[in-house]
Amino acid sequence: MKIFYITHTFNLEPKGGGGEIYCANLLNELLKRGHEILVFAPQGRIPKKNPKGLKIHFSPILGHHALHKFEYVLNAAKAVKLAKEFKPDIVHAQNDVFPALIGKKIKHSLGVPLLVGIEYLSQKSESINTFLLFHLNRLFLKHTDFDLLVSMSQYNIDNYLKKWGIPLEKIKMIPNGVDTKKFSPQKPAKELIEKYGKHLIISLKPLHSTNTKGIELIIKAMKGIIKKHPEFNYLVFGNGPGKKQLKALVQKLKLQKNVFFLDNVAYEKTPRVYNSAEIMVHSFTFEATASMSLLDSMACGNAIVATNIGEIKNVVEDSALLVKPFSAKAIEKAVLKLIKNPKLRKKKAQKARALAVKKYSIEKIATEFEKAYNELIEGKAKNH
Numbered sequence: 001m002k003i004f005y006i007t008h009t010f011n012l013e014p015k016g017g018g019g020e021i022y023c024a025n026l027l028n029e030l031l032k033r034g035h036e037i038l039v040f041a042p043q044g045r046i047p048k049k050n051p052k053g054l055k056i057h058f059s060p061i062l063g064h065h066a067l068h069k070f071e072y073v074l075n076a077a078k079a080v081k082l083a084k085e086f087k088p089d090i091v092h093a094q095n096d097v098f099p100a101l102i103g104k105k106i107k108h109s110l111g112v113p114l115l116v117g118i119e120y121l122s123q124k125s126e127s128i129n130t131f132l133l134f135h136l137n138r139l140f141l142k143h144t145d146f147d148l149l150v151s152m153s154q155y156n157i158d159n160y161l162k163k164w165g166i167p168l169e170k171i172k173m174i175p176n177g178v179d180t181k182k183f184s185p186q187k188p189a190k191e192l193i194e195k196y197g198k199h200l201i202i203s204l205k206p207l208h209s210t211n212t213k214g215i216e217l218i219i220k221a222m223k224g225i226i227k228k229h230p231e232f233n234y235l236v237f238g239n240g241p242g243k244k245q246l247k248a249l250v251q252k253l254k255l256q257k258n259v260f261f262l263d264n265v266a267y268e269k270t271p272r273v274y275n276s277a278e279i280m281v282h283s284f285t286f287e288a289t290a291s292m293s294l295l296d297s298m299a300c301g302n303a304i305v306a307t308n309i310g311e312i313k314n315v316v317e318d319s320a321l322l323v324k325p326f327s328a329k330a331i332e333k334a335v336l337k338l339i340k341n342p343k344l345r346k347k348k349a350q351k352a353r354a355l356a357v358k359k360y361s362i363e364k365i366a367t368e369f370e371k372a373y374n375e376l377i378e379g380k381a382k383n384h
Contacts, residue, residue, distance in 0.1 A: 177365030212242025214283035
């Protein structure tokens with residue numbers, strides 16, 4: 001099958017943010033299965049060696065990365081030209097309304113089916129960029145003439161897509177996927193255990209505004225956790241504008257002996273970091289879909305505490321302790337419950353791993369997309 005894949009979070013090496021990692025995992029799995037793929041993106045990391053069947057075109061862009069998604073829509077004519085040469089069986093526009101608009105042009109020019117993948121939607125905007133993105137999706141997504149809209153999140157379907165007048169028969173839910181072979185129960189990082197002890201709570205996220213707010217709550221929860229269990233330490237991996245703010249909070253609460261900040265971890269080393277944690281806490285303060293760090297920690301078999309917001313309850317089912325969002329006290333109580341009960345900790349960890357393998361392995365997700373592609377192609381053929 002020949003797939004014309006449009007995205008503004010392209011990366012064939014699984015690095016960067018969740019969108020890039022998802023893109024890498026899915027494309028690599030589809031390429032393994034023998035599909036031919038042409039990627040049209042505004043930017044990305046060029047692989048050291050292109051796998052067989054892959055072509056890449058980067059559209060010219062200028063300025064801040066937040067503008068790139070707006071800019072490459074202006075190069076839709078180039079995408080159409082590339083598609084005419086490539087002759088795809090299907091167009092997959094991934095992320096939001098911007099790739100969908102490019103995909104619409106290709107569909108109308110070539111008559112091939114268009115699948116649009118939607119990742120993250122939230123009306124609780126943290127910036128002008130996310131505010132614009134939400135409302136542009138609300139206004140224009142239903143006019144992109146897609147044949148199928150794939151949402152990562154049932155929450156998005158129920159709270160946004162249906163309310164925007166998109167017919168349910170044109171929507172399909174396919175969740176995010178994780179490499180459950182790479183992310184699996186394994187030995188912890190020896191250097192972390194030797195330096196910080198074996199009783200570790202860990203966060204591994206870029207420290208932008210929403211993640212910073214969530215980690216602030218975990219730090220506040222650590223005040224009460226350490227009073228009862230001073231042997232526990234909290235490691236915060238990641239860099240970003242929120243790091244200075246978080247360090248100031250640690251000093252204010254006098255938690256310097258138990259809360260430590262470390263830099264970003266190379267992606268290939270992250271499974272061992274996850275496996276060094278006795279407990280992972282995912283404190284979401286936004287309408288989360290399926291966070292890559294959450295899926296990674298599930299696949300590694302972590303005992304997890306997560307805030308019940310957005311899609312999170314649907315993702316973890318009963319494999320994690322869910323707590324109300326925006327509450328340091330709720331996080332503290334859940335963590336103490338897991339510390340007190342090793343059997344519960346082990347049970348939740350095993351459930352998390354089993355659920356990740358059953359529902360979120362990238363092999364399963366790729367198969368779901370293949371089925372969707374084939375159904376659209378067959379449907380198109382029947383109508384001609």
